[in-house]
Every structure is written in C-alpha cells, then in structure tokens.
Amino acid sequence: MIAEILAPGQQTTLQAGQRRGYRHFGMPWAGAADMVSLAYANALLGNAFEATALEVSFGGCRIGFEQPTLIALAGAPAVAQLNVRDVNFYQRIVVKAGDILTLQHPPVGVRTYIAISGGFSGHPMLGSTSTYLPARLGGYEGRALKTGDRLEYTPARTERPMMELPARLQPTLLNSWSLRVTPSGETALLNPESQRHLAESVFTVGHRCDRMGFALEGPRLNVASDGLMKSAPVFPGTIQCPENGVPFVLGIDAQTTGGYPRIASVALCDQHLLGQCRPGDRIRFLIRTPQQARDSYLAKQNLLRDRLPGFRLC
Amino acid sequence: MSRFDVVDISDYCLEVRVESAATAQAYARAIRDLDLFDEVVPGLESVAILYHTTLFPSDRVVEIVRECLDTAPAEWHANAGERRVRIRYGGKNGPDFSKICSDLGVSPQAFISLHTARAYRVEMIGFTPGFSYLGGLSDKLNVPRLLSPRQHVPAGSIGICGVYTGIYAMGGPGGWPIIGHSADDFFDASKTPPFLIEPGMSVRFEAI
Incomplete structure (x- = not known):
C-alpha cells in the first residue's frame, strides 16, 4: 500500500524512536524531535508509541493515499483537509483510496506528526528507522521526502486499544516557553552577571532552527573560555556557549561531542518541547537542581500516564 | 583516595572527569561493559554516563561507577x-x-x-x-x-x-x-x- 508525496513542504522526514547506544561511535540519536506528539499520533491509532510516522516541519505538505487506512495528526496545529473537508488533530481520520491530505502552515509550533495505522515502512538502521539527514541514513533513502516519493504502509491494524483524547486534554502550543534547565559541565565558566541573565532574561529562538538545534538571541553571555576546551560529550538539550557569547541549544540530531562550554542542559521533562520551538519564539529558563528536575520528570511522567499508559519520556 | 571526580552534567547524565583521552577511553569501556546504561560516551578528558532516572537513583549510579573504576585500567584498554x-x-x-x-x-x-x-x-x-x-x-x-x-x-x-x-x-x-x-x-x-x-x-x- 502506497502513500505518495504530492508536496513535501519545507522538510518532511520519516521519524520513529531514537537510535540509542551508539554515541561512542559518534552516532547521533535522530528520532522525532517532539516524541510526545509522535506518541499521541500513534496512540490514537493503537500503534506502538514509536511507530514510524511523518514529521512535517512548518506544514505545507500534500499526501495522496492509494489504499484505505486510518491516520492521525498531532503536534504543530495546521489547518488540515482530507480532499475538501477539514479534519481535526488528535482524532482518528478514516482515509479512502484516492484521498488527499493537505496540511497548511501551522501558526505556532514547528512539527506536525502524521501517523498511519501500522506505521510507515522506513529503512531500519541500528535499531531505528528514524532519518538522520547529515549521514543520509534510515527513513526513506536517508533523506527528506520529495514530490513523487512513494511510502509504503501495511493494511490498517492495531497493536493496542486506540486512544481517545477529549478536546480539553489535547495539548496546545504557544509561542513562548518556560523550560526547566539544570547546570551542566562548564556552567561555572559563566560570570555572575551571565548566570543571572540565563536565569532571568527572555531569549528568542534564532532564525536558523533545525533538527540539530537553534541559537538563543538575547543578552550576550560572558564565558571565561580560552577556546581550547577539550571536546566533551553533549546530548540533545545541552546548551553550549561559544566565545561569541551567543548560546545554542542542541536538538534531537545533536552531534555526540562538542568543544564549546556546556552552560546548561534542558531538563528531560521539557526536552520534547524543543521540537516545537520556532524562530522568533520567546524562551525563559527556569534553573533547577538535577534532583528538582528529576522530581519534575516523575510529575510529568505521572501526568502523561493516564493518556499514554506505558509511555516513557526520554 | 579517588582518581577522579564524578559530577552531574544534567538531570539524567553523570560525567567522570579524568586527565587524559587514554583514561577516558579505558574508563568508558569498563563502564560500558557493565551493560547497565543507555550511553557511555568518552570525550577527551571525560566520560558521560546516561542513565534511566527511574531505574537508578543518581547516587546509586555514582556508587556503581566508582566501584567499577576502582578496578578498571587507567590506560588504553588492552583488548581494543x-x-x-x-x-x-x-x-x-x-x-x-x-x-x-x-x-x-x-x-x-x-x-x-x-x-x-x-x-x-x-x-x-x-x-x-x-x-x-x-x-x-x-x-x-x-x-x-x-x-x-x-x-x-x-x-x-x-x-x-x-x-x-x-x-x-x-x-x-x-x-x-x-x-x-x-x-x-x-x-x-x-x-x-x-x-x-x-x-x-x-x-x-x-x-x-
């Protein structure tokens, strides 16, 4: 069964779970930049939370389905139509042979997930089908989708009961964020004024914003670095600050080591939000100790338990 | 007397600080061989250990790591x-x-x-x-x-x-x-x- 890409939008890739356990070989994780939205889209169809789905950045895509199936949308909320009829996010959508799904541009957030019953087929590589663009691996020929690409899917089936998500429980996205962060390896290199800026200032998501990460515009930070720091391990959520004083946040495709001072790390409980931070969005950081952040993780995990039983934020 | 510091670099990662790439590599291999952690990543003077915060309290991870490194070689791993x-x-x-x-x-x-x-x-x-x-x-x-x-x-x-x-x-x-x-x-x-x-x-x- 085939879904054909009629228009790919700015960047659409196949994403699933993370490619874990190979960072010591320099292999980044990849996977859905917003794993909670991926889990919602899949759970609505009774798929495994990490079944392979389309991650559409900034909307603007059209997909034709050649056989009947079920799909679900989650994440960045764009006006969506099946043929000429508007369809809702966070609901199962019945697709007939020949139907065309059109996704407009989302006014907030970045990434919309299109899940399909049974998941799309992606190229498995080291335990994940997720696309890692810089090394051209996983997904669909390791690349972003183009017009005319033909994605395979299996007949509709369910692996677990389908989830219902009442409107009042559906996540909403805004254009300002409060993200919990902990100190990281070189936080002490920030002078007291810069530490205060990090805790109190409002930063803006920079123009260049992709799966590798984004810059934080705002007050310049002062790091006492001689530029000779030895390369150290970094992860999605690590915030580094080069000598130019403009910090940047690493995304889900984060490289495995970096040579700039690591001044903070976005807490595990808030990392899924990084996938929806959009150029121009405002960010405030809430400084937490590692233990406070772990408590917040458990609290959020409990909150998600009712809606996504068995799902683990990581 | 410990040969290294262990510090939090996030709410789900610890880092062992060492003096050389040789020690970082040897320690990373010893910790990875425990097969307890998702990722054990050496840098040039450090090793990061990513752990499941729901499976291991962080002080338990510190104990496991210290115990493991007490007997680990501090130079290049002989079997590499x-x-x-x-x-x-x-x-x-x-x-x-x-x-x-x-x-x-x-x-x-x-x-x-x-x-x-x-x-x-x-x-x-x-x-x-x-x-x-x-x-x-x-x-x-x-x-x-x-x-x-x-x-x-x-x-x-x-x-x-x-x-x-x-x-x-x-x-x-x-x-x-x-x-x-x-x-x-x-x-x-x-x-x-x-x-x-x-x-x-x-x-x-x-x-x-």
Whole structure:
C-alpha cells in the first residue's frame, strides 16, 4: 500500500524512536524531535508509541493515499483537509483510496506528526528507522521526502486499544516557553552577571532552527573560555556557549561531542518541547537542581500516564 | 583516595572527569561493559554516563561507577586491538594531497613514509558517525582545516588536521584536507559493532 508525496513542504522526514547506544561511535540519536506528539499520533491509532510516522516541519505538505487506512495528526496545529473537508488533530481520520491530505502552515509550533495505522515502512538502521539527514541514513533513502516519493504502509491494524483524547486534554502550543534547565559541565565558566541573565532574561529562538538545534538571541553571555576546551560529550538539550557569547541549544540530531562550554542542559521533562520551538519564539529558563528536575520528570511522567499508559519520556 | 571526580552534567547524565583521552577511553569501556546504561560516551578528558532516572537513583549510579573504576585500567584498554588500513594516496582518492605536500615542502614519497611509519591511537570518535581522531601524527605533517568545508566527503576518506589524522567511516560534510582513501568497510550495519574502528584501538596505514 502506497502513500505518495504530492508536496513535501519545507522538510518532511520519516521519524520513529531514537537510535540509542551508539554515541561512542559518534552516532547521533535522530528520532522525532517532539516524541510526545509522535506518541499521541500513534496512540490514537493503537500503534506502538514509536511507530514510524511523518514529521512535517512548518506544514505545507500534500499526501495522496492509494489504499484505505486510518491516520492521525498531532503536534504543530495546521489547518488540515482530507480532499475538501477539514479534519481535526488528535482524532482518528478514516482515509479512502484516492484521498488527499493537505496540511497548511501551522501558526505556532514547528512539527506536525502524521501517523498511519501500522506505521510507515522506513529503512531500519541500528535499531531505528528514524532519518538522520547529515549521514543520509534510515527513513526513506536517508533523506527528506520529495514530490513523487512513494511510502509504503501495511493494511490498517492495531497493536493496542486506540486512544481517545477529549478536546480539553489535547495539548496546545504557544509561542513562548518556560523550560526547566539544570547546570551542566562548564556552567561555572559563566560570570555572575551571565548566570543571572540565563536565569532571568527572555531569549528568542534564532532564525536558523533545525533538527540539530537553534541559537538563543538575547543578552550576550560572558564565558571565561580560552577556546581550547577539550571536546566533551553533549546530548540533545545541552546548551553550549561559544566565545561569541551567543548560546545554542542542541536538538534531537545533536552531534555526540562538542568543544564549546556546556552552560546548561534542558531538563528531560521539557526536552520534547524543543521540537516545537520556532524562530522568533520567546524562551525563559527556569534553573533547577538535577534532583528538582528529576522530581519534575516523575510529575510529568505521572501526568502523561493516564493518556499514554506505558509511555516513557526520554 | 579517588582518581577522579564524578559530577552531574544534567538531570539524567553523570560525567567522570579524568586527565587524559587514554583514561577516558579505558574508563568508558569498563563502564560500558557493565551493560547497565543507555550511553557511555568518552570525550577527551571525560566520560558521560546516561542513565534511566527511574531505574537508578543518581547516587546509586555514582556508587556503581566508582566501584567499577576502582578496578578498571587507567590506560588504553588492552583488548581494543590493532587495525591495518590500506590507503591509496593522492589523485582522485586524496584531492588535497598534492597541495599539502607542496605547502609542507615534502615530496609525496616522504609524506607517505611519514604517514605510514607510525601506529596511531584512536583517541576519540565523534563529530560525524564513526569519524575517528587518530592521535600521534608527525609534527612535520601539521596542517590547518580547509578554509571552506566540503559538503560531502565520501566514506573511507582519510584526512589530516593539526596533530590528528582521521578516517571518515561514513560519507558526510567535512573540513579536513583529504590525503587519500581506503576501500575497507568502515561501517557495516549488519555487524556488531557496526564500526570497524573502535575507540582505543591502534591503527596503521599501508600504502597500496
């Protein structure tokens, strides 16, 4: 069964779970930049939370389905139509042979997930089908989708009961964020004024914003670095600050080591939000100790338990 | 008396601070061999350990790590092994080779004998999947990065930069001058581990 890409939008890739356990070989994780939205889209169809789905950045895509199936949308909320009829996010959508799904541009957030019953087929590589663009691996020929690409899917089936998500429980996205962060390896290199800026200032998501990460515009930070720091391990959520004083946040495709001072790390409980931070969005950081952040993780995990039983934020 | 510090670098990662890449590699291997953690990643003077915060309280992770490292070797892991890598220098295989030889004022033959004379240690793998930093390059071969990086360097390319020579295990962007190419399979997803070159190994080049 085939879904054909009629228009790919700015960047659409196949994403699933993370490619874990190979960072010591320099292999980044990849996977859905917003794993909670991926889990919602899949759970609505009774798929495994990490079944392979389309991650559409900034909307603007059209997909034709050649056989009947079920799909679900989650994440960045764009006006969506099946043929000429508007369809809702966070609901199962019945697709007939020949139907065309059109996704407009989302006014907030970045990434919309299109899940399909049974998941799309992606190229498995080291335990994940997720696309890692810089090394051209996983997904669909390791690349972003183009017009005319033909994605395979299996007949509709369910692996677990389908989830219902009442409107009042559906996540909403805004254009300002409060993200919990902990100190990281070189936080002490920030002078007291810069530490205060990090805790109190409002930063803006920079123009260049992709799966590798984004810059934080705002007050310049002062790091006492001689530029000779030895390369150290970094992860999605690590915030580094080069000598130019403009910090940047690493995304889900984060490289495995970096040579700039690591001044903070976005807490595990808030990392899924990084996938929806959009150029121009405002960010405030809430400084937490590692233990406070772990408590917040458990609290959020409990909150998600009712809606996504068995799902683990990581 | 402990030989190292253990610090939080996030709410789900600890880092062991050490003095050298050799110790970082040896410790990373010892901790990875416990098979308890999702990721154990060495840097040049540190090892990061990513743990499940719901499975292990962080103070328990610190205990496990300290216990493990008390008996771990503090130098290169003896079992990491040696690899011979066959390399074709220059021409299409090494687009920057001639220019580097003339910049350095050495003949191609002299360059090749300097580059093949030593065993290099895999000090770190990173930057792009499987890219290995091989330490111990002759200081006669010290060159800077390219002014503008290439969009795509083919898998198997071999470069030099500063005190390192390096192997691109997979294709990808790259800023190191490329001196040659090896047809060896540096990455094979069907193998365990999938990368031919592992941290801590020693590598020798053989001109063909």
